[in-house]
Amino acid sequence: MWIYEKKLEYPVKIKHTNPTLAKLILTQYGGPDGELGASLRYLSQRFSMLTPEAKATLNDIGTEELAHLEIIGAIVHQLTRDLTEEQLKASGLDAYYVDHGVGIYPANAAGTPFTAAYIQSTGNPAVDLYEDMAAEEKARKTYEYIMKFIDDPDVMDPIRFLRTREIVHFQRFGECLMYVQDEMGKKKVFPIENNNPCKKNCNCEEN
Amino acid sequence: MENLLEELTQLDFAAVDLALYLNTHPNDENAISLYNSIITKADSCRTKYEKNFGPLCSFRSFSRNNNWTWIKNPWPWSTDFYSKL
Numbered sequence: 001m002w003i004y005e006k007k008l009e010y011p012v013k014i015k016h017t018n019p020t021l022a023k024l025i026l027t028q029y030g031g032p033d034g035e036l037g038a039s040l041r042y043l044s045q046r047f048s049m050l051t052p053e054a055k056a057t058l059n060d061i062g063t064e065e066l067a068h069l070e071i072i073g074a075i076v077h078q079l080t081r082d083l084t085e086e087q088l089k090a091s092g093l094d095a096y097y098v099d100h101g102v103g104i105y106p107a108n109a110a111g112t113p114f115t116a117a118y119i120q121s122t123g124n125p126a127v128d129l130y131e132d133m134a135a136e137e138k139a140r141k142t143y144e145y146i147m148k149f150i151d152d153p154d155v156m157d158p159i160r161f162l163r164t165r166e167i168v169h170f171q172r173f174g175e176c177l178m179y180v181q182d183e184m185g186k187k188k189v190f191p192i193e194n195n196n197p198c199k200k201n202c203n204c205e206e207n
Numbered sequence: 208m209e210n211l212l213e214e215l216t217q218l219d220f221a222a223v224d225l226a227l228y229l230n231t232h233p234n235d236e237n238a239i240s241l242y243n244s245i246i247t248k249a250d251s252c253r254t255k256y257e258k259n260f261g262p263l264c265s266f267r268s269f270s271r272n273n274n275w276t277w278i279k280n281p282w283p284w285s286t287d288f289y290s291k292l
């Protein structure tokens with residue numbers, strides 16, 4: 001169950017439109033390291049997560065990422081309102097425009113549609129957490145690349161907020177990994193995972 | 208309105224961040240009491256906000272009018288949200 005609140009996690013109040021910048025920032029909506037992928041990744045992986053700490057963390061960070069998706073949508077929306085024809089033609093948003101107008105469509109900066117192939121869910125809690133830590137770093141990197149193109153403080157402010165969240169999330173996933181590795185080290189039997197390649201189910205290391 | 212919204216946004220964010228911290232530090236009593244004090248402040252802020260500017264939620268907020276305010280208030284992705292509430 002989810003509850004929607006009619007407010008943003010962090011305010012977006014952009015005075016000046018900038019379609020060129022909008023096109024770049026859109027990648028954090030539906031690109032390979034974007035907020036949609038982040039949310040789907042964690043909310044899907046949580047079903048097979050181990051330890052109370054890690055389950056709660058995936059659930060809650062997956063939820064926060066949905067709020068970040070909304071912030072990115074708001075930024076792109078506000079950057080593309082009331083565009084003139086000249087602005088549109090000069091901005092590089094023209095190719096996007098003929099497919100989507102100024103609607104918000106989950107795609108990367110080059111226009112490639114979002115795909116679930118951006119994410120994994122392996123059923124192995126430690127493997128998933130390694131992916132999640134990498135994902136947070138990749139999202140931080142993307143925000144930093146985007147920041148090179150921003151000279152408007154109204155846009156920089158929420159982007160900076162989102163970047164710092166990636167650092168916090170990375171930290172939390174790292175803590176979860178320690179709990180999970182500790183738990184997996186107790187050599188409990190995993191009903192769905194047998195890491196021993198030996199088919200005889202003994203303790204040998206044979207293939 | 209801006210001030211009340213800003214206050215609520217800040218309190219809610221503090222709660223979100225502390226809750227994430229508590230997920231991996233569940234025995235930190237200081238953090239729990241800080242979390243509780245923020246939740247208490249956010250609750251009263253939320254009530255004040257909704258009384259003045261309408262519902263925050265479509266299925267948890269009490270409707271103070273005979274017509275459905277939820278559809279009338281501006282949405283947070285538009286700049287109206289910060290000026291017209």
Ligand SMILES: [Fe+2]
Binds near residue numbers: 038139165169
């Ligand atoms: Fe994140």
